[in-house]
Amino acid sequence: MTEKIAREQIWKILDDYDTENLHIGVLGGHSALDVCNGAKKHGFKTLAVCREGREKTYTKYYKTRGDKGCIDETIVLKNFSDITKPEIVKRLQEMNTIFIHSRYFWVYFNFTEIETKFRVPIFGNRGLLKTEERDVRPNQYDFLKNADIRMPKQFSDPKDIDRLTIVKTSEAYRGYERAFFFASSYDDYVKKSKELLERNVFTEESLKNGVIEEYVLGAQVNFNYFYSSLNDELEIMGTDMRRQTNLDGLLRLPATQQIEVLNHTEPKYIETGHVTCTVKESLLEKGFDAGERFVKAVKNFPPGMIGPFALQGAITPGPPKEEFVVFDVSMRIPGSPGTMFTPYSGYLYGQSISCGDRIAMEIKRAVKTERLREVVT
Ligand code: AMP
DSSP: OOOOOOOOHHHHHHHHOOGOOOOEESSSSSHHHHHHHHHTTTOOOOEEEEETTSSSSIIIIIIOOBBBOBBOOOEEEEGGGGGSSSSHHHHHHHTTTTEEEEEHHHHOOOOOHHHHTTOOOOEEEEGOOOGGGSSSOOOHHHHHHTOOOOOOOBBOOOOOOOOEEEEEEEEOOOTEEEEEESSSHHHHHHHHHHHHHHTTOOOOHHHHOEEEEEOOOSSEEEEEEETTTTTEEEEEEEEEEEHHHHHHHHHOHHHHHHHHHHHTTTOOEEEEEEEEOOOHHHHHHHHHHHHHHHHHHHHTTOOOOOEEEEEEEEEOOOOOOOOOEEEEEESSSSHHHHGGSSSHHHHHHSSSOOHHHHHHHHOOOHHHHTOOHHHHH
């Protein structure tokens, strides 16, 4: 097996970089515009690596021209995964590229390729990204557990189901998309899983690898953070909640119609976008506390947390107290550029900034103080 790229090798590549002439690189998809817009504001050049057929956002609509646009350069590939080809890696290195990873790194690649072949400095902890998946170790549950953050109760044996649960598997067709169903008892679980297996919504294998979680009834909120490893300081960039394809459509129906629709349609939780929301100020400290604990728990995954991450969950009513229960984690930029329309970064910086801005600020500072090595892997 090919060896994982050592951090020292990345530092060697960095040593040959002209740090006055960096490009901030992204995959043309998840959060690319936010990152590039932030990078341009802070004087960096930008580069989007796109997939053929879905490149126009970057090569046309948001391409830099005159004083408009934020994508300076593009590389269009047949597949995103071609990014690990030696000639592309070489080109990225020649452009002094610092790459900002996103969920696409997991969805569109074999992650091992990134760990063994992508010899381009990545801002953040390269290996941490894959721990978002539930079938690797350590995974997000391990970190949440070590952080002593409240998670939904899990049922390893469906026979133990004693309350409403959400069963999380992967879709048969799009392995990267999750398929869900609800079950409130073992009989219910058997009946529904049989029906969905027959309809090929998921496979036996993905059901076996899936998780059964207590369904958390609360006000959903995602805390989107930035951990500055340079300052050892945690910031809340903003709070939001998700919009999810037909689930959002379903929620806009009266209950009787919902029941009717659910007789022949599965609710899908595929993300469509986010709604900016705020939390009452007295809940902020719960958010900070969870974030601080999470950063601490990730310290045993060297080099620990660097930059953006998010804890996604819901605030439950108690008693005894309202509680932030976390059911998902993003180990990278969370993909919701609207977070800057919450007030939290503005309280800190005097004006609202986006996650893309914040990443650029951190890289700029790292360059200026000659600490770039500390924030890349
Ligand atoms: P996930 O892919 O685990 O982030 O789940 C997708 C969506 O399912 C979330 O955005 C929530 O709306 C919902 N969800 C996931 N897990 C739970 C849970 N344990 N309780 C309530 N809702 C959940």
